[in-house]
Amino acid sequence: MRQRPIPRRTPGNLPSDLSGFVGRGGELSELGRLLDASRLVTVTGAGGVGKTRLVLAAARAVADAAAGPGETGGTPDPAQERYCDGVWLAELASVRDPALLELTLAEALGLTDHTTRPPRTVLAEHLAERRLLLVLDGFEQLVDETADLVRDLLRRSPGLRVLASGRRPLTLDGELSWPLAPLGPEEALALLIERTSAADPAFALTESNRAELAELCARLDGLPLALELAAGRLRTLSPGQVLSRLEDRFALLTGGSRGALPRHRALRTAIGWSHELCTSGERLLWARLSVFAGQFDLDAAEYVCAGPDLPVDSVLDLIGELLGQSLLVREETAAGVRYRMLESVRIYGAGWLESLGDARRLRRRHRDWYMGLATWCELDWFSPRQEEVAALVEAELANLRLALECCLDEPEEIHLGQYLAGTLWFYWAGCGRLTEGRHWLDRTLEGDLGLAGAEYESSRLKALWVLGYVAALQGDSVASMSALYECRDGAARSENPLAAAYAVHRMGCLALVSDDMTRAGELLGSALERYREAGELNSNVLMCQVELAMALAFQGELAGALTLCREVRDICEERGERWTKAYALYVLAYAALDAGGTAEARRLLAECVAINHTFRDLVGLVLAVELLALVTVAEGHPAEAAVLQGAAEPLWDGVGMRLFGSGYFNAPRLMCQERAGELLGAERYASCARHGRTLPLDVLVERALRGPEPAPVPAGPLPRPRGAADRADRLMEHPEPKSRKPAGSPKGEPAG
Template identity: 65%
Template sequence: RLDGIPLALELAAARLRALSPAQLLDRLDDRFRLLTGGGRDALPRHQTLRTAIGWSHELCTPPERLLWARLTVFAGTFDLEAVEYVCSGGGLPDTEILDVLSELLAQSVIAREETAAGSRYRMLDTVRAYGAGWLEATGDAVRLRRRHRDWYLGLATWCELEWFSPRQREVAARMAVELPSLRAALEFCLTEPAEAHLGQYLAGSLWFCWVGCGRLAEGRRWLERSVALESGYERSRLKALWVLGYVAVLQGDSGPAGQTLRMCRERAERAADASALAYAEHRTGCLALVTDDLPRAETLLRSALARYAEIGELNSNVLMGRVELAMARAFQGDLPDAVRLCEDVRRVCEEHGERWARSYALYVLAYAACREGVPGRARELLTECLRNTHAFDDLLGSVLALELLALVTATEGDPAEAAVLQGAAARLWPSVGLPLFGSAHYNAPHAQCESAARGALGDARYEECVRRGGRLDREAAVSRVLGREGNRPPAAVPAPRGAARWNAVRTGGDCEAGQGR
């Protein structure tokens, strides 16, 4: 047992009598030196934290000590399959891993926990730091980190493929628990000589994690670091480039996005990389869409989709290209074509068990329903869209749904609740990027909603409702929307159809309770 840990907390408290919190924080890198000391009546083995953990280490058998040291290459939690791959060999056969792991579990060197991704193991940071010292002493640390990187490179490759499948939710859950080790693998690639190309490949392969699971800002940091390195492997760098351009587009950072995508396209043409060329053209079309150059967006997106068809590419990115083309058509007023494109996307998604791109197709269908004067249908579509994007932690998809739901809510006669939803969306946008991409077309529903709600409520009450919404975190905002769906009375007055319905708003509502019907 690691019965020195409670004493370590006692020693830390003692140090606070001599050090300020800031000084204590500065010294945490060497926790063993920091926590030297203790009461005069402490047992000799408890005089330092290192000795306390070392005493537990001495009680371990040689295979247990070896596994302890090797497990320190993992960050966060880890599962048995990863341990068997990364830690086996060199005196520790894979057939013995489970038995040795069980002994470490019995001795509280590691702990087991249940997660959405199944049973996993965790090691306390202090225990990991002690074992890492032993790993460095063996001279085997770099080899183990490379094996660790190989495992997570394989995992990312598998997850990228499985993202376009019925296991999409499983992949998202797996990413959430594996992210600490994926970060460690990326850091190894980007700091170890001759590994840059694998870092570029890994950062690019995780596009679905950065985009689909709400980590745009983090993904951009890794991607920028990776493409800054000359790896000598053009294919890996091209993938990282188009993903970086994509992330920058979604953050509304059009200048760097355009520059990156132009570089990707030029290099793809020189390398005759048909796949990278299709992706670069696709994401340049996305950039044109969010910067309101609709004719150019349509031209580029259609060309990219043709390129995808030529190389036989079909995945979530391709389906998103069709959704984006539909959005371009909708913004240009061709709602029937937009609906046709998105109904086709929905059919393909259902055939493949894909739910993420399907959510964006639902958003466009809801936009069309709203414009056509069918708010009930728009709400139904947006509720399903929000439920799915929230399940993936997709911040962009969630905030877009909330923005359009606000307009639907105002149109249905509850301007107070619409203002609350606008406030909730405003709180989320800084975690995504530039609100509504800075696009006049994407902003139109927001502006329409604000104008209607202000007109119905007055400036002071509208602002108060927006502030109330701004106090809602994402979980509370989504729960507020989904919770209302089971308690909605029927609309009192049938709505007119067509463009006039887009402007029709009834007064009433209460920003506190959101019950204005």
């Protein structure tokens, strides 16, 4: 029997096509030809002409070609080589801050970087040796910044190709700009029929309605968005009624300005016509929903949009009506059911909101909702809903950015931005968003001109200790200590013992990664006492206890470290907390390995790896992988250990200084490298490590969780390590600290 091909998996993040792609066969073929001819292709056209749908269809075709015929053979497609590293989509329409452009691209590519390196450097280094297609959708509001970034990346990344869509070209050398025309008469009619039938299965094309439907397609100039809106109306109106309303009510809009392109006039006609056919409540909700960026949920819509003129219990029904008219899109996400307004529709609604004079009030109301959301998410982070919180904040990131911008628009409300940026500490530190967190924390603190007043000092202090925490994790000890000392001194002046506890805690964390274990133990112990006096218990407090356990373990006090981490593990399991638990498991695995319990160490580290990968916590993940490599060589699998060590290296590039430059954290790596190298030989060890460096993150995690095959190499006990591993053994007992105090600490600074 002939074996069926096994589909290959192409890396990427393209969304599924939920409603089907109608027509455009010729355009798809032409776009494929252009991508063969140029490394930069830009599809241009009016809003609503179908640019996004076309480039996504073209990108899916590229991804399918790159997947190839499978493992059983077949003629390879050139795309398999050209796009072997995948097809990736970056949606830019909701990005307004130029500083977030590069971060958005990094997020789209799945990059997590904890360092202080510029995001452009991170992007360039990631793309330098890769062959992939990057799809950029909706860049026109940042066209100059996008053009500059694309130019730089294409120059530095020879295997990169870019497919962009926007209302104008990027005007770069080598760019092939292709203006997208509206649909032809037959394709426009096919799209109208398909969308109307999807909404009303009883609808069908007949000889009696064909002429009117064809005229409607012509009147709407073949614009897909306009046709989608018309399809929403054909559920309740006949084609003749739609035509008459379009003619009678919008002759002025159809004429438009003298210089307007016909398709621009047709789009405005279609959207304006839909607006006029809405009830007053639907129009009002449409305008108010325009304050959201990207997706939103029902609760947010009800809070932000309801009022005396729009009762809260009417919002759900009105959303249903807007969905039925194709003015809203419903999407299933990891955070639940959410809604999204197409950009052209949103812009139209925003114009009406401005004309009503209500835009500023609605933006502030939007900000207030997302400040409340962040507050509840911070509380829920210390609960069984931790993973749901991470997914929710991820889904709401565009709206949280908008809320932060709103806070920064008013100097006297800068304290609200400080509060919001500080409250999101769990997302910045726990979900791999250090660079973005640093961006907002710096902006809110730089904008503090003392206008907020002493009554808001607690918000400023929170932003300071979170900045100190984030900077420490990025390896920026100078900025970290500066923020933490400012926080501690401010806490003393304002008599805020809780802010002081957080400042002392993060000073202890910085001492820990600086190899000053004595000072780390003093500061972390002092912070724990302060937390207890204040009645504080959350993930931060438990993390402080884990960090104290690390300081003890590195000094050989494993019994004390075990007691602290077992207590943390028990509390985490009782409360449903997983993020801090992962770090406690790391210390418990360290102690288990020291006692010879490799099986127990592997079990603990596997859970640790899974949790850290779930939350995109690169620091915790790479530490666990490094220790797992040592466990693996101790089990008799030196080749697999070398692969894991190699795989950890690029992860450290995203964290910053490898193993923080710490002799204590580096000791397991040195020991593993020595033992695996002796068993494999230098050449094979290097080959295995090189293979590890090529593993994508998801593949590495899957491999780490699966474990090595149950055939150890060699038989019998491992030889006694020599050389670097002996030095590593001594380091694990009494390492030489690289610094007796954290960078930036004053001489003679007392603990706490």
